[in-house]
Amino acid sequence: MSPLVATVFLALFVTGFGFLLVFVASILGPKTNQSKVKKMAYECGLTSDGADRSKIPVKFYLTAILFILFDIEIIFLYPWAVAYQDYVSEGAGWFIFSSMFVFVLIFIFGLFWEIKSNALEWE
Numbered sequence: 357m358s359p360l361v362a363t364v365f366l367a368l369f370v371t372g373f374g375f376l377l378v379f380v381a382s383i384l385g386p387k388t389n390q391s392k393v394k395k396m397a398y399e400c401g402l403t404s405d406g407a408d409r410s411k412i413p414v415k416f417y418l419t420a421i422l423f424i425l426f427d428i429e430i431i432f433l434y435p436w437a438v439a440y441q442d443y444v445s446e447g448a449g450w451f452i453f454s455s456m457f458v459f460v461l462i463f464i465f466g467l468f469w470e471i472k473s474n475a476l477e478w479e
Contacts (some may be wrong), residue, residue: 418475429463 370478404479470476 362435390433422475425466426463429460432459 433456436452440449440452443449
């Protein structure tokens with residue numbers, strides 16, 4: 357059996373099993389009262405002012421995304437640094453170094469762009 361056939365079979369099996377679990381849960385699960393009062397959020401007896409969600413400023417999302425982006429850069433740099441000596445002994449040191457140099461250059465360019473566009477400013 358080829359790896360492609362095995363992969364397609366596994367994907368179909370997992371998808372089918374997921375649908376089967378949802379179907380069985382809908383049949384055997386408890387039937388609840390889905391009235392309007394039951395679906396409302398519990399507010400400790402206080403009446404709602406109509407605003408269901410609080411607005412979070414975009415700067416928090418931007419800071420989180422930038423943190424994740426640069427954190428992923430560090431995650432890629434560490435294994436490269438650990439395995440770099442093996443590539444040098446195999447003769448592929450310059451290729452691996454130049455590819456990582458381009459990778460780091462792109463991120464340095466991104467950091468300068470963030471600073472220039474004031475993406476890290478809070479006011």
